[in-house]
Amino acid sequence: MLQGGAKFVSNWETVESVPESYVYPPEKRPGNIVVPMAKAIPVIDLSIRDRTLLVRKILDASKEFGFFQIINHGVSKKVSEETMRIFKEFHAMSGPEKAKECSKDPNRSCRVYTSSENYTKEQVHCWRDALIFNCHPLEKYVHFWPQKPPKYREVVGAYCMAMRKLVLEILELMSEGLGLGKGYFGGEMSENPLLLVNHYPPCPNPSLTLGLSQHCDPSLITILFQDVNGLQVLKDGQWIGVQPIDNAFVVNIGFVLQIITNGKLQAAEHRAVTNSKTSRQSLTYLVYPKDEAMMEPAKCMINEANPPRYRSLNFKDFQRNYLPRAVDTKAVMQYIETNQS
Ligand SMILES: O=C(O)CCC(=O)C(=O)O
Ligand SMILES: [Fe+2]
Numbered sequence: 600m601l602q603g604g605a606k607f608v609s610n611w612e613t614v615e616s617v618p619e620s621y622v623y624p625p626e627k628r629p630g631n632i633v634v635p636m637a638k639a640i641p642v643i644d645l646s647i648r649d650r651t652l653l654v655r656k657i658l659d660a661s662k663e664f665g666f667f668q669i670i671n672h673g674v675s676k677k678v679s680e681e682t683m684r685i686f687k688e689f690h691a692m693s694g695p696e697k698a699k700e701c702s703k704d705p706n707r708s709c710r711v712y713t714s715s716e717n718y719t720k721e722q723v724h725c726w727r728d729a730l731i732f733n734c735h736p737l738e739k740y741v742h743f744w745p746q747k748p749p750k751y752r753e754v755v756g757a758y759c760m761a762m763r764k765l766v767l768e769i770l771e772l773m774s775e776g777l778g779l780g781k782g783y784f785g786g787e788m789s790e791n792p793l794l795l796v797n798h799y800p801p802c803p804n805p806s807l808t809l810g811l812s813q814h815c816d817p818s819l820i821t822i823l824f825q826d827v828n829g830l831q832v833l834k835d836g837q838w839i840g841v842q843p844i845d846n847a848f849v850v851n852i853g854f855v856l857q858i859i860t861n862g863k864l865q866a867a868e869h870r871a872v873t874n875s876k877t878s879r880q881s882l883t884y885l886v887y888p889k890d891e892a893m894m895e896p897a898k899c900m901i902n903e904a905n906p907p908r909y910r911s912l913n914f915k916d917f918q919r920n921y922l923p924r925a926v927d928t929k930a931v932m933q934y935i936e937t938n939q940s
Pocket of ligand 1 (some may be wrong): 797816870880881
């Protein structure tokens with residue numbers, strides 16, 4: 600049963616206009632903002648041999664945008680596309696069927712909802728349905744996953760394995776670039792990833808609403824796969840579109856990495872807009888630490904000139920406090936900064 604009598608947007612029968620509860624206040628709407636589709640977000644070829652150059656490109660993009668895209672990453676196109684297709688089929692199922700397929704774990708490691716997990720409390724709803732589940736280690740969670748559509752576990756399992764491998768590779772390049780040493784992020788800092796599938800059905804008036812509100816991710820990093828335009832990043836007060844590139848992944852910095860680097864890398868705000876012609880889907884692999892992992896600025900990131908900007912806290916506490924503040928980045932910052940109690 601969904602919160603507050605909500606119904607999945609994907610299962611609405613007729614959608615002729617945007618209901619009042621989905622209409623964002625004017626200053627938050629996509630409106631007529633001109634979104635430069637210039638390839639402003641760097642595209643990095645992960646297969647380049649010169650490792651020093653590769654590390655530098657990743658660090659530069661992370662510092663400047665908090666976002667980059669990667670190509671030639673070694674994940675087979677077939678695996679990503681099949682996964683995209685399975686999730687489209689999943690979201691096309693009836694509401695009760697989706698809910699039933701996600702109710703196998705009493706600890707709720709797999710959940711399906713509409714708008715956000717805070718539906719009854721949020722001021723305005725987002726135009727999306729979401730499916731989120733734990734995915735590592737696979738053998739711990741796979742038997743709680745949906746079994747419909749057919750081959751769900753096989754296809755999604757292959758995708759999650761590929762993501763895990765890719766994530767460790769990217770984290771290794773990052774820790775090298777940051778001078779944190781080998782394997783810094785390989786342990787508890789990346790042990791608890793989740794896959795979040797955002798499904799945005801076509802919307803009759805995309806200028807009034809959003810698929811996902813402006814936010815920064817509460818992750819170490821996030822790896823996203825998208826099929827159509829819709830992701831936008833806030834850079835110097837302007838929204839930049841992140842153009843889908845065939846077989847590319849989008850990587851972004853989350854709050855956890857911002858804390859560990861003492862702000863040397865910063866999480867960038869982003870959002871998703873809808874469109875009236877087609878549905879859109881994004882697969883968001885959120886790299887989360889273990890609940891009990893302590894998040895704090897790394898020793899080598901602080902010195903007399905750079906005192907710790909963020910306090911130490913464990914990931915579980917951080918997440919619990921992040922959730923009610925998720926759409927208010929300033930409030931999240933106030934919570935994690937050292938000068939607040
Ligand atoms: O759908 C998108 O492109 C954005 C998804 C996102 O930001 C998220 O899942 O955190
Ligand atoms: Fe996000």
